[in-house]
Amino acid sequence: MTKVKRILLIFLGLLVVIGVLAGIKVLQIQKMIAVGKQTKQPPVVVTVAKVRREVWQRRLKTVGSLTAVQGVTVAPDLPGKIVEIIFSSGQEVRQGDLLLRLDTSTEQARLRAAETAVTLAGINRRRAKELVRKKSMSKAELDKTDAQYLEAVAKVDEIKAIIDKKNLKAPFSGRLGIRRVNLGQVLAQGDAIVVLQQLDPVYVDFSLPQQNFADLAVGMSVQVRTDALPGKIFNGKITAVNPGVDAINRNIKVRATLANPDTVLRPGMFVRVAVILPEKKDVLVLPATAILYAPYGDSVYVVEEKGPEKKKGVTKKSSLVLRQQVVRTGMTRGDFITVTSGLNAGQTVVTTGVFKFHNGQAVVIDNSLAPPFSQHPDVKNE
Secondary structure: OOHHHHHHHHHHHHHHHHHHHHHHHHHHHHHHHHHHHHOOOOOEEEOEEEOEEEEEEEEEEEEEEEEEEEEEEEOOOOOEEEEEEOOOOOOEEOOOOEEEEEOOHHHHHHHHHHHHHHHHHHHHHHHHHHHHHOOOOOHHHHHHHHHHHHHHHHHHHHHHHHHHHOEEEOOOOEEEOOOOOOOOOEEOOOOOOEEEEEEEEEEEEEEEEHHHHHHOOOOOEEEEEOOOOOOOOEEEEEEEEEEEEOOOOOEEEEEEEEOOOOOOOOOOOEEEEEEEEEEEEEEEEEEHHHOEOOOOOOEEEEEEEEOOEEEOOEEEOOEEEEEEEEOEEEEEEOOEEEEEEOOOOOOEEEOOOHHHOOOOOEEEEOOOOOOOOOOOOOOOOO
16 A cells, blocks of 8 residues: 555544544534423513502602791890890790890899989979969970980880890790800800791792793792701791802792691701692503613513413413513602503513613512612611
8 A cells, every 4th residue: 555545544434533523523413402491491580560640740840958037146236245044945936935044133223323313203293383373484494304304214115125135035936955154154245145046937939940940930839848857748848949040050939838736847958849830641551661772772671471371282371471571661750650652551561670671581570579669768878
């Protein structure tokens, strides 16, 4: 056997071995594909919700701050030394209640002297009238004694006014803050003593963009929520709309009044405000987590029943499968969103984990672990 024939035989043998191995591999792959086709993925567990039809009123949402209807820092008009403190920190007071006394011993002494002067001026006045009646004194002298009497009376009134100003009283009903002074302290004019604020009702001040100006009107309803009181909604009315627009931020300042009988709302609180517009809309509502957002269009997974099918003489039971449906969304409110097209009321949609599903996937429903959805969710800062 020549060398060339030997090489050819070896080459042919290698080709046969390679062909056999390739055939075995092809058979293995075909078998795996056949098994894969026969294998059915188990259904995945989903949480669902029904698409509901509701009536929503359009809202303008913003943030604001609470302000006291009346609030003042109580301070003396005149300097003096504190001789008595009648109030306590945090006390409720009525208009005219005495809060604090300053030393008036000097004024009391001056008042007694002034009252004595009034008595004397009154005696001189009566005597002058008698003399004028007897024509023993000129009328000019009577006018002089009248003026002296009135001047003495005015002096008494002046001293009484000073004493009254040194007895500090509540200018209106409300709640006092923390006391800032102590007994025996000498106060100058204008020194802060305590803050007094009226807490019922309270104002909420907020701003809205100028494009909402035409939607606003006095008397519109507002809803106010605060993180300090989770779960509570306070209702009020718009009582004032600023006639001008802020030239810097192009916003309109608005003020609403809220009833606060329990005084749980306090001036300075940060609040979330929703202005309720009178316009009402009939909308389709579903949890916002049901929306699968994508650049080419938003969609949801609709759960549909797949009818029984007969395969190789065996009838299989009906099952639930997913159908991806493109939708158009609208307003949001809390955990919910409206859908303007693509769905009908009563349809069942997947509410959680929508990013991990695909069209036609078999599912089973289990809402035992479904999160609660609310139009007014409370976000806890923990």
